[in-house]
Amino acid sequence: MRPARFSLIWVIPILVVGIAGYLAWKGLSHRGPTITITFDTADGLTAGQTQVKHKAVALGTVESIALSKDLRRVEVKVQMSAQAAPFLTKNAQFWVVRPRLTGASVSGLETLVSGAFIAVDPGAPGGEEQDRFTGTESPPGVRSDEPGRTYTLMTGSIGAISEGAPVFFRDVVVGEVLGYTMPPGGRGPIPVQVFVREPYDHYLRADTRFWDVSGIRADFSGGGLKIQVQSLQAVLSGGIAFGLPVQRRDKDAPEAPDNAVFKLYDSKEDADTAGYRERLPFVTYFRNSVKGLGVGSPVDLFGLQVGTVTDVKLLLNNTTGDVRVRVAMEIQPERVFSEEEIKAGSVRQITQAMVNNGLRAETDSSNLLTGSSIISLAFVPKAPPVEVVTEDNALVLPSQSGGLSGIMESLSTVSAKLAAMPLDQIGDNVNSLLAHADGTLNGPDVKQSLRELNATLRNAQSLTARADQGLAPLMQRLPQITQQLQQAVTHADSVLSSYGGSSDFHRNLEQTLHQLNDTVRSLRLFVDFLNRHPSALLFGRGKP
Known part of the structure; x- marks a missing residue:
């Protein structure tokens, strides 16, 4: 029997088996664990197609999608790669990346073409391994690859702040809002978690102030309308x-640690006010309207804010029926005095001296359009001194009506004085006086006096006429007499010139002629005056 010979045909199956083994080994060596992620919805997820990515690197593929047993969530099974196995710990976070519009920011636009995918943040290394995770619908605010710190802000109300809202430092976006948690029972301040990126987190100190910059703020103070907008994103989300505080006393304040707690103020003005440490309680009472005055209203001295109103309360005495308004204030002396001056002097003594000098508290309108009011500390001239008393560790300041209320009170006082005047009696007296004067003028004595005066005037006119008639011939001859005298003087001058010499006769005759010349001149003036004023012979020169 011949031994079996190796046929080349077996090479192909062996190569196929080898390649298959290699591929199997390669697939198993790169295959990671299978994990389960639960989401609220499977919107955008597709089995066998949707991938799990970190920094755009594929780390796994969705194998199946099924509803949970309670039908409230979906369970997504994902086959992860071997390189993802080290960070599949409790610190890992998963979320679905979809097109998202939050506030003024838009994210996930690339998924409009490629489709939604599951993103993963490995988190801090060293966590406990696990294969079940709970995914989120929105990306986490803090990423493991983004250094920074998380802080908690306490506020009474959220307002327009939402998750993902920006955090600003000197108008630069340095972080974002992670979210907030309602307190138990809905009572008390609400904690808001924020994240500040490095290196800006090192700017936070123990005395740092946070304030809300949401929306659009309108300010009517300072002589005009001011519109303040932090950014479009702050307006929407x-x-x-x-x-840092306006007046920083702790220049070496320690750096705020991670998870430090701060108070969130409603505005920058409130945050700046909180930087003053000294607060002195004061109280004043008003009996006029305090419309527009509320908690937080400023307290001004010569137009400069020195404090704020802390309480406004209406007090009614059921026994006497007396009604007044109690206004509590906090004065911040650091706005006016230095720390040394505050420590050196007694607050009560300083207040008493100012009250003796006329210091009074009054309400004043801060803006006629909004109707808001403030407490104005003014010095009233010639104000009587008032003793400053203490009420529950607060000094009581005397008050007076001010602003429109003061004007209306002054008008009311003037009106009351006018109303108190006996106008009816004065009118009756004037009418009686006029009637008595009319009766006197129409009486027989006045009529007789007028008749006698009329007769006297007629006699005077008759006398003047007779005088004019008697003087007429004399007045007609006076020019002729004057002319004859002038001729005589001229003839005498010719005679005198014929004698000549400087004899006594010549000198006497020359003096006589000068006197005669003066007489003629005076006579001419007298005639001219009588021609103009013929009545001067009867009444004298000084009368018409």
């Missing part, structure tokens, strides 16, 4: 900003 809300936003948070932080900064």
Whole structure:
């Protein structure tokens, strides 16, 4: 029997088996564990097609999709690759990447062409291995490959802040809001988790202030309308900003550690106000309207804010029926005095001296459009001194009506004084006086006096007429007499010139002629005056 010979035909099957073995070995060597991820919905996921990726590198493929036993979620089985096995721990996070619009940010647009996929963040190394995970519908705010720190902010209300809202530092986006947790029973402050990227997290100190910059803020103070918008994203999804205190006393404040807790203020003004440590309680009472005044309203001194209103309460005395408004304030002396001046002087003594100088608290309108009011500390001239008393560790400041209320009160006082005047009696007296004057003017004595005065005037006119008639011939001859005198003087001058010499006769005659010339001149002036004023002979020169 001949031995069996090796046929070349067996080479092909052997090669096929070898290749198949190699492929099987290669597939098994690169095959990782099978894991199960639960999601709220399987929207966009397809078995055998959807991949699991990290930084655009495929790490697995979805094998099957099924509903959970309670029908509330979906269970997605994923065959992972061998290189993904080391980070399949409890620190790993999975989420579905789809086209997403949150606030002003758009993400996942690449899935419009390639389809949705499952993204994974390995998380911190060293966690416990597991094969079941709970996926999220939105990407986590903190990634393992993005260094930074997480902080908690406490606030009374969320407002417009939403998950993914930006965190600003000097108008630069340095982080985002991770989410918030409602307190037990819905009572108390709400914790909001934020993430700040490195190196900006090193700027946070123990005295750092956070405030809300969501939406659009309108401010009517400062003499005009001011519109403040942090960014379009902050308008749509809300936003948070932080900064250092305005007056930093702790220049070497320690750096805020991870998971530190801060308070979230409603505005930057509130955050700046919180930077003042000293707060002195004061109280004042009003009996006029305090419309527009509320908690947080500023307290001004000469137009500069020195404090805020902490409480406004209406007090009614059931026994006497007395009604007044109690306004509690917190004055921040650091806005006015230095720390040394505050420590050196007694607050009560300083307050008493200012009250003796006329310090009074009054309500004033801060904006006529919004109707908001403030407490204005003003010095009233000649105000009577008032003793400053203490009420529950708070100093009580005297008050007075101010603003529109003060104007209306002054008008009411003037109106009351006018109403108190006896206008009816004054009118009756005026009417009586007019009637008495009318009766007196129409009386017989006045009529007789008028008749006698009329007769006297007629006699005076008759006397003037007779005087004019008597003086008429004399007035007509006066120019002729004056002309004759002038001729005589001229003739005398010719005679004198014929004598000549400097004899006594010549000198006397020359003096006589000068006197005669003066007489003629005076007579001419007298005649001219009588022509203009003939009545001067009766009434004198000083009368018409």
